[in-house]
Amino acid sequence: MKSWVEISEERLTANYRCLKEAAGADITVLAVVKADAYGHGAELCAPVLAAAGAEWLGVTDAGEGAAVRTALQRAGIASAQQPRILVMSESLDEDADVLVASELTPVVSTISQMEALAHALNDGDSARSFAVHLEIDTGMSRQGVAIGASLDEVLRWLNLQNRIHLEGVMTHFASAEIAGSHQTLQQQRCFEQALHQVQDAGLRPAWIHAGNSSTVDNPFPEDGGTFCWLRNVAKDVSARCMVRSGLALYGYSLPIEVQQGYAGVHEARIRPSLKPVMTWKTRVTGLREIEPGARIGYNGIFMAERRMRLALLPAGYADGLRRDLSATNTSPAGWVMFGKERAPIVGRVSMNLTTVDVTAIPSIKVGDEAILLGEGITADDHACIARTIPYEILCGVKSPRILS
């Protein structure tokens, strides 16, 4: 194997427990395993999270949900013990059969999505009622139903039939990592109005959920954070509540930013306790010495200024190693780790190959392991160099994964 990803079962479990502890006994933590568990392998991670006690998992679409359901079965977890699986992106009508067959719980926001589900149920057991979670668009303008007339129409439809039942009401925050965010407060007010409409319609959802990893990490508002608010709104409608966490499970979280003019606390609550779950490794396939003046890689953007010893690594941008990590003489960028020692990337990262400078580590031999991402070189480091977020870095890693 040219490069591979080791997934620490122990760290994944510890991060999940850390989130649970931070959320407290009355807030459930839905474990998000969408996008192949942020590049960690949903089929590896879902059984680990189920064993750690996750009551809910979150996926993006019906296909992912079906694969996770199969993985849980293969792991030998009895159907009754399996977590519920929330499908968080809105589905197309043609997904209804898979949603029903794999016992997934879709997030919906339109009557036509629910009609498709009712239709898929009609072919089966007529006594069955299928649970859906309704997303409220509280200000992201992405998914969800708007409060007011549109929401009333959906609620009326739900009240008139008994095949589909409203089990959950949820929303998503646009700026969860910003302490003092006006937008979060506005979204909270809007969600409260939606919950009043739901109550006025006589519907009694069992679950209310909102918020992500940053919602757990961000201490704002100071009277207990967004989950204090969540607890209160859920209590008002006698529902259980939950946050949906992804990134923190895998050991990362966005830095807490501060809204302009906000002077309150903004220290991350859990970030210091999280540990990266992914270690991405490769092995040296070649070593060479080059003379001063020699150029390295495509376009020769790096020129040796002294005698150098280079190690060749069989991983590149096709595997998800960002090309932004390429380095010229005047702008160093990425590096890899050999144990505790850094080896800077020199020249361009190419499709399947990357060259690193090991002049300072004479012990390196062909076959030695190098860490592309993990201890000493994190997804935050890659994200900073590639001017993106750790989410995109983790999701981009393509190498085969093994549980360690």
Ligand SMILES: *Cc1c(COP(=O)(O)O)cnc(C)c1O
């Ligand atoms: C991805 C996602 C989450 C998890 O977000 P993190 O920032 O990774 O914790 C929560 N809710 C919804 C709706 C999502 O799509």
